[in-house]
Amino acid sequence: xxxxxxxxxxxxxxxxxxxxxxxxxxxxxxxxxxxxxxxxxxxxxxxxxxxxxxxxxxxxxxxxxxxxxxxxxxxxxxxxxxxxxxxxxxxxxxxxxxxxxxxxxxxxxxxxxxxxxxxxxxxxxxxxxxxxxxxxxxxxxxxxxxxxxxxxxxxxxxxxxxxxxxxxxxxxxxxxxxxxxxxxxxxxxxxx
Amino acid sequence: xxxxxxxxxxxxxxxxxxxxxxxxxxxxxxxxxxxxxxxxxxxxxxxxxxxxxxxxxxxxxxxxxxxxxxxxxxxxxxxxxxxxxxxxxxxxxxxxxxxxxxxxxxxxxxxxxxxxxxxxxxxxxxxxxxxxxxxxxxxxxxxxxxxxxxxxxxxxxxxxxxxxxxxxxxxxxxxxxxxxxxxxxxxxxxxx
DNA sequence: CAAATTCTGGAATGGATGTTTCAGATAGTT
DNA sequence: AACTATCTGAAACATCCATTCCAGAATTTG
Numbered sequence: 001x002x003x004x005x006x007x008x009x010x011x012x013x014x015x016x017x018x019x020x021x022x023x024x025x026x027x028x029x030x031x032x033x034x035x036x037x038x039x040x041x042x043x044x045x046x047x048x049x050x051x052x053x054x055x056x057x058x059x060x061x062x063x064x065x066x067x068x069x070x071x072x073x074x075x076x077x078x079x080x081x082x083x084x085x086x087x088x089x090x091x092x093x094x095x096x097x098x099x100x101x102x103x104x105x106x107x108x109x110x111x112x113x114x115x116x117x118x119x120x121x122x123x124x125x126x127x128x129x130x131x132x133x134x135x136x137x138x139x140x141x142x143x144x145x146x147x148x149x150x151x152x153x154x155x156x157x158x159x160x161x162x163x164x165x166x167x168x169x170x171x172x173x174x175x176x177x178x179x180x181x182x183x184x185x186x187x188x189x190x191x192x
Numbered sequence: 193x194x195x196x197x198x199x200x201x202x203x204x205x206x207x208x209x210x211x212x213x214x215x216x217x218x219x220x221x222x223x224x225x226x227x228x229x230x231x232x233x234x235x236x237x238x239x240x241x242x243x244x245x246x247x248x249x250x251x252x253x254x255x256x257x258x259x260x261x262x263x264x265x266x267x268x269x270x271x272x273x274x275x276x277x278x279x280x281x282x283x284x285x286x287x288x289x290x291x292x293x294x295x296x297x298x299x300x301x302x303x304x305x306x307x308x309x310x311x312x313x314x315x316x317x318x319x320x321x322x323x324x325x326x327x328x329x330x331x332x333x334x335x336x337x338x339x340x341x342x343x344x345x346x347x348x349x350x351x352x353x354x355x356x357x358x359x360x361x362x363x364x365x366x367x368x369x370x371x372x373x374x375x376x377x378x379x380x381x382x383x384x
Numbered sequence: 385c386a387a388a389t390t391c392t393g394g395a396a397t398g399g400a401t402g403t404t405t406c407a408g409a410t411a412g413t414t
Numbered sequence: 415a416a417c418t419a420t421c422t423g424a425a426a427c428a429t430c431c432a433t434t435c436c437a438g439a440a441t442t443t444g
Contacts, residue, residue, distance in 0.1 A: 026218035109301045154373045161357035168356045181346045
């Protein structure tokens with residue numbers, strides 16, 4: 001019947017995501033986006049939609065990519081406790097080596113409180129991480145690898161809760177070692 | 193020689209702060225600000241300055257107010273460990289009862305990475321909290337109230353680090369109990 | 385190849401943005 | 415009370431914003 005869309009939508013969203021990641025939702029203009037995506041605004045509006053819709057796609061892309069990576073990384077590890085430790089350690093690595101801090105956390109503090117659609121996506125992402133980790137914590141408790149607490153739900157919340165502070169800390173102090181020390185202490189606490 | 197400024201600058205900054213607190217730096221317009229402050233933009237530019245300067249004043253006001261409150265609250269408590277526990281508990285109270293989450297944290301994630309002036313103010317605030325708490329942790333270790341670790345610096349970082357995550361958690365889940373449980377576990381961990 | 389359909393680029397839209405201007409009001413000083 | 419410096423309010427400013435329009439190009443199907 002007629003011609004097809006010329007640009008790769010997935011790639012375009014990924015480039016938009018990079019801009020939002022660096023500048024935040026309100027700090028990003030449509031010009032920033034179309035420039036980075038290499039497409040005209042009319043094409044953008046004809047395919048994906050407006051700025052808000054593009055942001056939704058961006059954070060979905062972000063969270064989905066992260067979920068896949070987490071699954072891939074933890075799958076081969078047999079000991080639940082070792083998997084939990086790996087999860088903590090690779091979080092520390094990402095926090096102290098990526099140029100921007102976590103897009104999901106930035107988004108939570110910038111817009112999640114007033115944007116229901118965004119909040120749902122972020123919540124789904126957090127619930128995913130919770131379930132992934134909670135599965136490991138439960139097994140570790142069963143196996144007797146973890147004895148510090150029998151309350152897996154609380155312990156899961158407790159572990160995940162550290163990451164946000166580490167991001168904040170790294171933005172302000174840019175000090176890897178102090179974060180590594182906190183992580184070591186956390187692991188030591190769990191290892192009881 | 194001539195007339196004086198008509199408006200109360202402290203009060204005006206405090207009102208501006210409320211707007212930035214709710215909407216963030218980029219989400220706030222000059223019209224939002226002048227409306228909330230009840231003054232004309234020309235008066236604002238003639239006294240305080242532009243939007244950025246007003247933001248600087250706002251976060252300074254925020255951090256200074258918070259510092260004073262923290263000092264006042266902890267002063268009468270004699271046991272260092274009890275003071276630390278009080279600090280944690282009142283953080284939980286603020287996090288789960290204030291309408292907006294911490295302005296300093298929101299600002300850190302929104303603009304601190306790219307705005308040096310802002311970053312300095314936030315860092316000074318964090319350093320203040322660090323020093324306040326570290327003094328207590330050191331004393332508690334000396335007195336033998338804390339035995340879980342002898343590394344007061346790390347332990348201070350570790351305790352402070354929880355607050356950011358609790359804020360994030362409350363925005364997403366609005367669940368006070370899960371936060372209280374984490375706080376109780378943290379206190380139990382320190383109490384060794 | 386022709387027809388039909390849909391995409392693209394650039395310009396245009398109206399409204400919002402941060403900031404400045406300026407005439408007139410105001411209050412401290414003499 | 416008069417003078418004078420400075421503040422105030424409303425409007426104006428240029429620029430930027432997100433979004434839309436449309437003519438023409440491009441591509442698929444018959």
